[in-house]
Amino acid sequence: MKLQHNPTHKKALYIRASSFMKKKMYNEAVEDCHMMLEKDCKNVGAFYLMGCAYEKIGDIRMAIDNLSIVIELDPEHVNALLARGACLNTIG
Numbered sequence: 001m002k003l004q005h006n007p008t009h010k011k012a013l014y015i016r017a018s019s020f021m022k023k024k025m026y027n028e029a030v031e032d033c034h035m036m037l038e039k040d041c042k043n044v045g046a047f048y049l050m051g052c053a054y055e056k057i058g059d060i061r062m063a064i065d066n067l068s069i070v071i072e073l074d075p076e077h078v079n080a081l082l083a084r085g086a087c088l089n090t091i092g
Helices: 010-022 026-039 044-057 060-073 078-091
Strands: none
Touching: 010 026, 010 044, 026 044, 044 060, 044 078, 060 078
């Protein structure tokens, strides 16, 4: 409902992107993350979800890039550290 009234509402976009991830709709999640980042270019949650979505799509390089940004912004983001490590292991 919030997105009908305000298509760029950050919290509603985050919730929808998370829902897309659960439904394995990774490209849609990436789109919502891009919209969040247009409003807030340091949105850790958006970069994290986007990194996870790219990993699921199979674009490991983009996943690593996004997860690295998360770690730059929040060096103690454990899930991003683990996810980036898994991606790095994938490419060797």
